[in-house]
Amino acid sequence: RKEVEQDPGPFNVPEGATVAFNCTYSNSASQSFFWYRQDCRKEPKLLMSVYSSGNEDGRFTAQLNRASQYISLLIRDSKLSDSATYLCVVTNTGFQKLVFGTGTRLLVSP
Amino acid sequence: NAGVTQTPKFQVLKTGQSMTLQCAQDMNHNSMYWYRQDPGMGLRLIYYSASEGTTDKGEVPNGYNVSRLNKREFSLRLESAAPSQTSVYFCASRDSADTQYFGPGTRLTVL
Numbered sequence: 518r519k520e521v522e523q524d525p526g527p528f529n530v531p532e533g534a535t536v537a538f539n540c541t542y543s544n545s546a547s548q549s550f551f552w553y554r555q556d557c558r559k560e561p562k563l564l565m566s567v568y569s570s571g572n573e574d575g576r577f578t579a580q581l582n583r584a585s586q587y588i589s590l591l592i593r594d595s596k597l598s599d600s601a602t603y604l605c606v607v608t609n610t611g612f613q614k615l616v617f618g619t620g621t622r623l624l625v626s627p
Numbered sequence: 628n629a630g631v632t633q634t635p636k637f638q639v640l641k642t643g644q645s646m647t648l649q650c651a652q653d654m655n656h657n658s659m660y661w662y663r664q665d666p667g668m669g670l671r672l673i674y675y676s677a678s679e680g681t682t683d684k685g686e687v688p689n690g691y692n693v694s695r696l697n698k699r700e701f702s703l704r705l706e707s708a709a710p711s712q713t714s715v716y717f718c719a720s721r722d723s724a725d726t727q728y729f730g731p732g733t734r735l736t737v738l
Contacts, residue, residue: 525667549725560717560729561670604669608725614685615727617662619669 518543521607523618530625534595538621540605541587550581550588553604555620561604564590595625629653633718633730640708640737648703648733650718656728658721659701660685661693663714664732670717676701708737 523540530536542550550567565572567579567588578591588607592599605618631652640646652659661673662685672685676695690712692704705712718730 551726560731561727562729563726566724566726606727614672614675615721615725617670619667 520616521605521618523605523621527622527624530595532595532625532627535593536595537589537591538603539587539589540618542607547607549608551606552579552590553606555602555604597625599623600625631718631720631728631730633733635733637734642709644708645706648716650730651700652720654720656720656722660719661703662717665714710737713737
């Protein structure tokens with residue numbers, strides 16, 4: 518079983534739609550969680566950290582469910598510019614290695 | 628601040644040739660990383676360096692060597708390139724909040 522698993526998609530949604538991605542992780546000791554965004558042929562960039570109580574940044578909401586070992590990303594009012602691949606990232610505090618999921622591709626159409 | 632820089636951006640090698648990928652960061656981070664990214668495989672860790680003077684193997688170290696030259700620079704060397712090493716290579720550094728900052732990548736093709 519992979520340490521971090523994501524649905525590769527693609528998720529095809531119209532502008533203005535709400536879309537949600539999940540990511541499951543296998544190590545129950547994982548402590549830090551992130552969503553990164555990667556545009557085509559570009560480097561990954563941090564979208565947002567995921568906190569235990571859930572957190573929001575504009576149209577983006579991230580949630581953590583430790584009991585079921587998954588994190589989620591909700592995007593409201595999708596824009597064309599949201600089209601990208603979204604990477605789930607998990608690490609343990611003090612550990613040097615971050616584990617990346619393979620990404621979920623989102624395509625937002627007019 | 629330039630963040631994380633990588634050179635070269637593109638490279639074509641023949642099987643058996645060697646080359647070094649350069650990476651530098653100006654954010655005073657202790658930890659630095661080298662990843663490769665292949666279609667459908669996601670980012671895979673090749674080597675990392677927790678601090679100046681230390682390096683450790685990641686998930687796919689075979690065929691690669693690294694040097695942490697100083698706090699700023701972390702290079703990746705392919706001694707004898709193979710077609711299986713055709714990939715996009717990303718260098719990254721990590722801050723105290725576990726956020727990783729990536730360079731723009733090197734697209735390597737081995738013929």
